[in-house]
Amino acid sequence: MPESSLALEIKDLVLVFKDQKTTKVVLDGINLQVKRGEFVAIVGPSGCGKSSLLNLIAGFMHPTSGQILVDGEPVKGPSRNTGIVFQDYTLFPWLTVIDNVAYGMELEEINFLMKWIRPFRFRQLHRSYREKARLYLQEMGLKEAERKKPHQLSGGMKQRVAIAQEIIRKPSILLMDEPFGALDPQTREVLQILILKIHEQEQNTVFFVTHDLEEAVYVAERVIVLSQYKLHDDNEGATIVKDVHAPVFKSTDVKRTGDFGGLVQDIRMSGFAPDQKGIVEAFDQSYRNKADNQ
Ligand SMILES: Nc1ncnc2c1ncn2[C@@H]1O[C@H](COP(=O)(O)OP(=O)(O)OP(=O)(O)O)[C@@H](O)[C@H]1O
Ligand SMILES: [Mg+2]
Known part of the structure; x- marks a missing residue:
């Protein structure tokens, strides 16, 4: 597979947190590839x-060893190649919904000085970004809310704005850390369907924790x-407890059907080792629940 078809490549990733007393191996030898346009979930x-892995991909932290490539480029720090949506809504409280969405593009494309040196050009660009933001807001069912401020929105609406803010920039990979974790079940389901619809349309790469x-x-x-x-280790009489989170990366293919892939039809379990029996059962259960609800 040529390098360029990978949105994300993780090679022998190790993350260790150390203080005077303990050494905690959080990620140990992770190897992972995500193709462009893939929608991958981490559970x-x-x-x-999980969040540590996402923060490493986002460039907020550096690994102890190993390598992370986004679009074939090593991650050296936060970059505009990655879009991020967290559980807590990260909007600018002083901006309206439409300006929150347009802001990401402005930040990237406009040298701030331009605002002062070439105000006419700035206003032109600002207008075109707002037009684009308006289209995305419409797509996200937020047309009526464009002039509102974040404090006037429900949690689900805020999270839609946060998603729009990121996808409009078309990042190489969209990282989502429990993005719907704070929402009620109904809103959650609406947003799950929305994110699938976006994926269908944009063919974007999503890394969903x-x-x-x-x-x-x-x-x-x-x-x-x-x-x-977990491993327990003796070191010159002192006991160091290492929490080693093993890189048991087993993937299962989930075939999606229906307009936006809402119906899970086929889950192949063959990738799982016997010690993952609990997980296999949980998958099976989850699959059955979903099927029952259709
Ligand atoms: N800066 C840090 N210093 C020391 N330990 C840390 C640090 N950040 C995370 N950890 C530890 O690393 C481990 C993994 O944390 P992480 O937040 O990545 O887990 P998670 O899978 O996202 O959990 P959750 O599902 O609760 O969000 C935890 O044991 C946490 O205490
Ligand atoms: Mg987390």
Whole structure:
């Protein structure tokens, strides 16, 4: 497979946190490839390193060893190649909805000095970004809200704005860390369908972290399970407890059908090792629940 078809490549990634007393190996030898346009979900128990992995890809942290490539380029720090949506809505409270969405593009394209040195050109660009933002807002069902401020929006609406803010820039990879975790079940489902619709239209690459297996199976084409094991180690009489979160990356193919892939039809379990029995059962259960609801 040529390098260029990969949106994300992770090679032998290790992340260790150390203080005077403990050494914590959070991620241990992770290898992973995500193709351009793939929708991948990462599931795993709390504390297994999902957010750490996402923060490493985003360039907010540096790995202890190993390499992360986004679009074939090594990640050296935060970059506009990556878009991020967190569980907590990250909007600018003083801007209206439409300006929140247009802001990301402005920040990238406009040298701030231009605002002062070439005000006419700035106003022109500002207008075109707002027009584009308006189209995205319409797509996200937020047309009526464009002049509102974030504090006037519900949680679900805020999260739609946060998603629009990122996808409008067309990042190489959209990282989402439990983006619907704070929403009620109905809103959650509406946004899950919306994100699938966006994926269908934009063919964007999505790296979606969730601890909800059912959500993972529902939204993603490929589900990656991050599981953990613990090792106890003696070191010159002192006991160091290492939490080693093993790179048990087993993926399962989930075939999506229906207009926007809402119906999960086929889950192949063959990728799972016997010690993942619990997970396999959970997948199976999740699949059945979903099928029952159709
Ligand atoms: N800066 C840090 N210093 C030390 N330990 C850290 C640091 N950041 C995270 N950890 C530890 O790394 C482990 C993984 O944390 P992380 O937040 O990545 O887990 P997670 O899978 O996202 O969990 P959750 O599902 O609860 O969000 C945890 O044990 C956490 O305590
Ligand atoms: Mg987390």
